[in-house]
Amino acid sequence: MIELKDVSFAYEKNKPTLKHISLKLGGDHENIVGIIGPNGSGKSTLFLNLVGMLKPSEGEIIVDGMPISYHKRALNNLRKKVGIVFQNSDRQIFYSIVQDDIAFALHNLKLPQEEIDERVDRVLKELDIEALRDKPIQYLSGGQKKRVAIAGILVLRSEWLLLDEPTAGLDPDGKRRMLMLMKRLAANGQKIIVSSHDMDFMYEICDHFFILNDGQIVKSGRKQDVFLDEQLLRDCKLAQPWLVKLHQKLKLPLYANQQALFEAQESELKGGESK
Numbered sequence: 001m002i003e004l005k006d007v008s009f010a011y012e013k014n015k016p017t018l019k020h021i022s023l024k025l026g027g028d029h030e031n032i033v034g035i036i037g038p039n040g041s042g043k044s045t046l047f048l049n050l051v052g053m054l055k056p057s058e059g060e061i062i063v064d065g066m067p068i069s070y071h072k073r074a075l076n077n078l079r080k081k082v083g084i085v086f087q088n089s090d091r092q093i094f095y096s097i098v099q100d101d102i103a104f105a106l107h108n109l110k111l112p113q114e115e116i117d118e119r120v121d122r123v124l125k126e127l128d129i130e131a132l133r134d135k136p137i138q139y140l141s142g143g144q145k146k147r148v149a150i151a152g153i154l155v156l157r158s159e160w161l162l163l164d165e166p167t168a169g170l171d172p173d174g175k176r177r178m179l180m181l182m183k184r185l186a187a188n189g190q191k192i193i194v195s196s197h198d199m200d201f202m203y204e205i206c207d208h209f210f211i212l213n214d215g216q217i218v219k220s221g222r223k224q225d226v227f228l229d230e231q232l233l234r235d236c237k238l239a240q241p242w243l244v245k246l247h248q249k250l251k252l253p254l255y256a257n258q259q260a261l262f263e264a265q266e267s268e269l270k271g272g273e274s275k
């Protein structure tokens with residue numbers, strides 16, 4: 001469980017970017033938590049506070065019952081628990097060849113070579129990037145770099161995975177793969193915190209949401225709690241997912257994902273045919 005207690009953060013004195021945030025992450029049935037909010041609302045700043053790269057100006061962050069300690073060794077231990085994939089993949093790629101980059105943090109942890117090889121092999125397969133194994137990173141596309149950056153964090157097998165805009169720059173197939181990967185990880189018990197401006201993606205993947213606006217949490221809850229309030233979404237410059245629009249404008253049931261909608265329509269069509 002990660003708990004924020006009255007956390008504020010300011011890059012510049014007296015101009016807080018995060019304002020008195022109190023929340024709990026990692027409750028039952030909340031494997032994938034979404035942080036949504038307009039540009040500049042503080043999502044990335046919140047993520048950097050969660051991994052100890054920024055320190056709250058006020059309040060504290062408690063991970064598994066212990067307040068984050070900002071000493072070097074404590075922060076190294078925290079990174080084993082909470083991994084982050086930045087919005088900009090270049091920020092976390094250090095080595096020139098894909099497999100060396102993915103193995104980098106594992107060498108730092110001084111794991112035996114055999115285990116490093118096994119973990120790297122597995123993650124290359126999982127992300128379907130085995131063909132990139134020996135490629136120089138400078139020749140990869142943006143979407144490929146994103147997958148390498150994610151691989152470099154997944155190998156650490158941290159309990160928490162923070163994904164800042166994981167679908168930015170991905171084509172529709174890349175987005176679909178990301179969705180499947182996150183579902184697979186969550187089904188295996190991985191706790192994920194994700195932020196994205198793609199509301200259809202977030203609606204489908206997240207179990208629980210926090211809306212951040214101007215550094216404050218203005219709403220939290222499940223899909224139906226946060227996405228049915230049109231006025232709130234407008235105030236926070238957020239789009240309504242298409243499944244929510246179908247529900248509100250066409251009075252269809254509120255489907256959790258497009259598969260549920262298609263299955264329901266299909267069985268209705270079949271029912272009509274058999275009459």
Ligand SMILES: Nc1ncnc2c1ncn2[C@@H]1O[C@H](COP(=O)(O)OP(=O)(O)OP(=O)(O)O)[C@@H](O)[C@H]1O
Binds near residue numbers: 046
């Ligand atoms: N290193 C920094 N120094 C000073 N101000 C910063 C710094 N990084 C971010 N900010 C400011 O903090 C505010 C929140 O930025 P942040 O990147 O956390 O927002 P965000 O919600 O992630 O935005 P986006 O959706 O555009 O990624 C913005 O006003 C931004 O200009």
